[in-house]
Amino acid sequence: MNNEAIFKFRSISENEAFARMVVASFIAPYDPTIGELTDLKTVVSEAVTNAIIHGYNGSHDQWVYMTLLMEENVLTIEVKDEGIGMNDIEEAMQPLYTTKPEMERSGMGFTIMEHFMDAVEVTSIASKGTTIRMSKHLASVQAECH
Amino acid sequence: MAFTVQAEIKKNVLLLRMHGELDHHATEKIREELLNLMEEHDITHLVLNLAELEFMDSSGLGLMLGRYKHLQKKNGSMIICAISEPVKRLFEMSGLFRIMIIESSEDQALMRLGVA
Numbered sequence: 001m002n003n004e005a006i007f008k009f010r011s012i013s014e015n016e017a018f019a020r021m022v023v024a025s026f027i028a029p030y031d032p033t034i035g036e037l038t039d040l041k042t043v044v045s046e047a048v049t050n051a052i053i054h055g056y057n058g059s060h061d062q063w064v065y066m067t068l069l070m071e072e073n074v075l076t077i078e079v080k081d082e083g084i085g086m087n088d089i090e091e092a093m094q095p096l097y098t099t100k101p102e103m104e105r106s107g108m109g110f111t112i113m114e115h116f117m118d119a120v121e122v123t124s125i126a127s128k129g130t131t132i133r134m135s136k137h138l139a140s141v142q143a144e145c146h
Numbered sequence: 147m148a149f150t151v152q153a154e155i156k157k158n159v160l161l162l163r164m165h166g167e168l169d170h171h172a173t174e175k176i177r178e179e180l181l182n183l184m185e186e187h188d189i190t191h192l193v194l195n196l197a198e199l200e201f202m203d204s205s206g207l208g209l210m211l212g213r214y215k216h217l218q219k220k221n222g223s224m225i226i227c228a229i230s231e232p233v234k235r236l237f238e239m240s241g242l243f244r245i246m247i248i249e250s251s252e253d254q255a256l257m258r259l260g261v262a
C-alpha cells in the first residue's frame with residue numbers, strides 16, 4: 001500500500017513532539033519494528049528542530065512543512081523551511097559542526113540523520129530556506145502480492 | 147509524552163531521574179532550573195537515571211555534554227545509568243560513550259560516589 005501525507009505547522013518547539021507522533025502514526029499500518037520507529041522519530045526530530053532553531057532562528061510564527069511518502073517499501077520524509085538557509089552544506093553536515101554552540105548544540109543532527117536513513121539529500125539557498133529529503137527502506141514492510 | 151525530571155540531592159551529588167521525551171523543547175524548559183540547582187547546592191557530581199527516558203535526540207546530547215564540561219572544571223564526574231539501546235547508539239555516534247561513566251543501576255552509581 002502506497003501513501004502520502006502533507007503537513008504544515010508553526011515553528012514552535014511543541015511541534016517537535018507533534019512531528020514525531022505524525023511519522024509514528026503514518027507508518028503504524030506497516031507494522032514497523034521498534035527500532036525503525038525510534039530511528040524515524042529521531043530523524044524527524046532532528047530535521048524539525050533544525051528548521052526551528054537554525055532556519056527560523058527561534059521565531060515562532062513561521063511555517064515548517066513536512067511530507068511523508070511511502071512507496072514500494074521506501075519511506076521518504078521531506079522537511080522544509082523558508083528560513084535563513086546555508087552557504088556551505090558540506091561543512092554544515094560534518095560531525096560536530098555547529099553554528100550555535102552557545103545554545104549547547106552538539107553538531108550531531110545531520111550525522112544522526114545520515115546514520116539512521118539510507119539517503120539524506122539537503123538543498124539550501126541562503127536567505128531562501130532549506131529542504132531535507134531523506135529516505136529509508138523499511139525491512140518490516142511486506143511486499144504486496146499481485 | 148511530556149518530559150519530567152525528578153531530582154534528589156545527596157551531599158554534592160545531584161541525582162536526576164528522567165521521564166518521557168528529552169528533545170529541544172524539553173531541554174529549553176529545564177536547562178536554567180538545572181543550572182540553578184547545581185549552583186545553589188554546589189554540585190560536583192551528576193547521576194542521570196535514564197530508565198524511564200522514552201526518547202532522546204541531539205538536544206539531549208547537547209545538554210549532557212554541556213553539564214559534563216561544566217563538572218569537569220570542578221573535577222566532578224557524570225554517571226549515566228540504565229541507558230537504553232537507542233540512547234547508547236547516540237552516545238557512541240557522538241563520542242559521549244568514551245567520556246561518560248556508565249553504570250547499570252542508580253544504586254551502583256551512588257555507591258561509586260560514596261553516597262549510597
Ligand SMILES: Nc1ncnc2c1ncn2[C@@H]1O[C@H](COP(=O)(O)OP(=O)(O)OP(=O)(O)O)[C@@H](O)[C@H]1O
Nearest residue numbers: 050054055092098099105106107108109110130204
Ligand atoms: N534548517 C536549517 N537552516 C539553516 N541552517 C541549518 C539548518 N539545519 C542545519 N543548519 C546548519 O547546520 C549546522 C549543523 O546542523 P546539525 O543538526 O548537524 O547540528 P546542530 O543543530 O548545530 O547541533 P545538534 O543537532 O547536535 O543539536 C547547524 O549548526 C546550522 O548552522
Ligand SMILES: [Mg+2]
Nearest residue numbers: 046050109110
Ligand atoms: Mg541539529
